[in-house]
Amino acid sequence: MKYSKIFQYAYIVFAVLFIYDAISKYMSNGDIYYPSILLAALAIFIFFFRKRFSKKFDNRDNSK
Structure with a gap:
């Protein structure tokens, strides 16, 4: 269970990296780099999704 946490x-770390990538490409070229922005949003979504469901599984395991 510790590995899942x-x-x-790690998803937050990847989100920060993708946001940094999008900002650096925007500053150098002036173009908005949508793939990095979408991947950052997806990583943030997965972080909250996994956090919510890990709490559900912890509560289910503790109720037995």
Whole structure:
């Protein structure tokens, strides 16, 4: 169960990297780089999704 929490926060790290990539490409070229923005949004969504469901599974395991 500890590995899932580590990977859960890895999604936030990837989101920050994708946001940095989008900002750096915007500053150098002036173009908005949508793939990086979409991947960052997806990583943030997956982080909250996994966090919510890990709490559900923890609560289910504790109720037994």
